[in-house]
Amino acid sequence: MSKKLKIGLFGFGCVGQGLYHVLNNSTGFKADIAKIAVKNKTKPRIVGKELITYDKWEILNNPEIDVVVELIDDAEEAFHIVSEALKKGKHVVTANKKLLATHLEELYRLQQENNVSLLYEASACGSIPIIRSLEEYFDNEELEKVSGIFNGTTNYILTKTIAEKLSYANALKQAQDKGFAESDPTNDVEGFDAKFKAVIIALHAFGLIIKQEEVLNIGITTLHENDIKYASEKGYKIKLTPIIQRLDDDKVSVFVAPRFIKEHNHLYNVDNEFNGVIVEGKFSGEQFLQGRGAGSYPTGAAVLSDISALSHGYKYEFKKYAQKHAPTFTNDVVIEAYFRYNNNDDLKQIIFDEISEKYTSKDYHYVVGKVNLTHLIANRDYILKNNLFISLVDEKVSLAKEESKKTVFKKELVSY
Ligand SMILES: NC(=O)c1ccc[n+]([C@@H]2O[C@H](COP(=O)([O-])OP(=O)(O)OC[C@H]3O[C@@H](n4cnc5c(N)ncnc54)[C@H](OP(=O)(O)O)[C@@H]3O)[C@@H](O)[C@H]2O)c1
Structure with missing residues (x-):
């Protein structure tokens, strides 16, 4: 039997x-x-x-309110509200991915210690029920990978720049006019928003609590028409995709970068403001979910679904986090990437282990090859400052130690 809940709501904006x-x-x-x-x-x-108050304590100190729904746009103040609510024994529903990704460990601990429920389906990909699917359906299956399009604003901009040949600035303006992008779009276009969601999903898919500062996010701000032309000529679309991938029994890598995607991939047809998530299980294979990743009603519906779950006493069990043999996070991986650069100094800065394709003309230079993620992390600011563009070519990600074994093997073949 469900219980009728009394809600204290923080925030009365879009969501x-x-x-x-x-x-x-x-x-x-x-x-x-x-x-x-x-x-x-x-x-x-x-x-x-x-119904309105400007004093948070009017909700937090009200013993009749059993659920706090936190929907404000200030992650630090949200942290105070949510932690205080949990300490006071109230259940919490939030849509705030920045809050969660920044304070995941502490919030996990607080809800365990106070024996209350903290639910946040709306924080990752809006109305797509990805967290509950990972928690309830894939709770016992070992997953290989979760990837997708987690940010509607950048997907809208990329769709318009590629399909309608709008400039980046015009596509961004259109996204802002339609209410998809905020007036300061940094979090979206530099890949922070997608990274926050990837960090949350990594906990439920692989049992990992990762510090968001350690996860690489490269966005789309340096995209140039030459990059779009290159991608189109090869039959690719460009999408901003987080990849959360198991690489062997105990290593998982997580990062966000632009990616060239071929038609056979489900994400190829996820356009405009839509989000898509692909979950790959060891036994179940590939599952694909698509839906609205943001917006007033879709996000409101995801929050309502959490409130409804609370009325039935629902709580995340974090089964994968509790496992003895949960994997660990690594950035020591090699990816296959396209890299547009300005001059040879850039190639000396971003060291590619192997180059399979190279092109130079008067004003356009690129390489395609293998690069270690740790180089990109160390040079993220350099890439942005010098207007360079990097994109994953399809989805080749492997552990650096596996790559070095291949190199030794190749050398041995040559010496025979
Ligand atoms: N918009 C989306 O589609 C979407 C999708 C998924 C997740 N989210 C997340 O949902 C949350 C809310 O987003 P939103 O788009 O609804 O934001 P919004 O439209 O900017 O609304 C923010 C609301 O928070 C209130 N607020 C700000 N600081 C406050 C404080 N210290 N105490 C009480 N209220 C405060 C504002 O009050 P005033 O009304 O007085 O200004 C406003 O009502 C964010 O964490 C966002 O990341 C949004």
């Missing part, structure tokens, strides 16, 4: 109002919003002022 609408139009499930905390005292509201 907060989406939740309010979805909740009011839900036929099967009822919960009461007891209070809504917001910040700006002069903003007009679509609800009566008796």
Whole structure:
């Protein structure tokens, strides 16, 4: 039997109002919003002022409120609200990926210690039920890889620059006008948002709590028309994709970078603001989920699904994290990449172990080859500052030690 919950809601913007609408139009499930905390005292509201508060303690100290729903746009303040709520024995639902990716270990510990539930389906890929699928369906299966398009803003920009030949600046402006991109789009276009989601998903897919600062994110800000032309001529689309991949029994790599994708890949047809997730299991093979990764109603619906789950006493079990033989995180991997550079100094800076293709003309130079992720991490700022572009070629990722074995083997063959 489900329990009727009393909700204290933080934030009444895009997602907060989406939740309010979805909740009011839900036929099967009822919960009461007891209070809504917001910040700006002069903003007009679509609800009566008796429901509004500007004081967080009015919710946090109310013993009748059993669920805090956190939907504000300030990750640090959200951390204070969420940790305080958990300590006070309240269940929490949040959509805040930055909050989660930055404080994952502490929040995990707090919800365990206080024996309450912290749910966050809306934080990763909006209305796509990826976290619950990993938790409940793939809880016992060893996974090989989770990859996808986790950010709708960049997917929209890439779709428009490739299909409609819009400039990067025009495509970004269009995304902002349509409300997909924020006025400061850094988190989206530099791949931070996708990385935060990848860090959250890595916990549920592989039982890993990773420090988000250690995960490489390269975005799409340096994309040039030559890169688009190269990709189109080879039959690729360019997508910004996080890859969370098991490389052997105990190593998992996680990173976010642009990637050239061929037509056979499910992600090839995930365009505009849509998100897609591919889960590859050892026995189940490949599963593909597609949906709206953001937006008022889709995200509100994901939050409602968590609230509904709470009414049935649901809690993540983090089964993979609890496993004795959970894998560890590594950046010591080699990827096959396309790299557009300006001059030979750039090639000396970003060292490629092997080059399979090279082109130089007066104003366009690129190589395709193998590069260690640790080089890219060390040179992320250099790549951005010098307007260089790097993209994974399809999805070849392997452990550096495996690559060096191949090199030795090749040398031995040559010497015979
Ligand atoms: N938008 C999406 O499609 C989407 C999708 C997935 C996840 N998310 C996540 O959902 C969260 C909310 O996003 P949003 O797009 O709804 O943001 P938003 O439209 O900018 O709304 C933010 C809300 O938070 C309130 N707020 C800010 N600081 C506050 C504080 N200290 N105390 C109380 N209220 C405060 C604001 O109050 P005022 O109304 O007074 O300004 C506003 O109502 C973010 O973590 C975001 O990353 C969003």
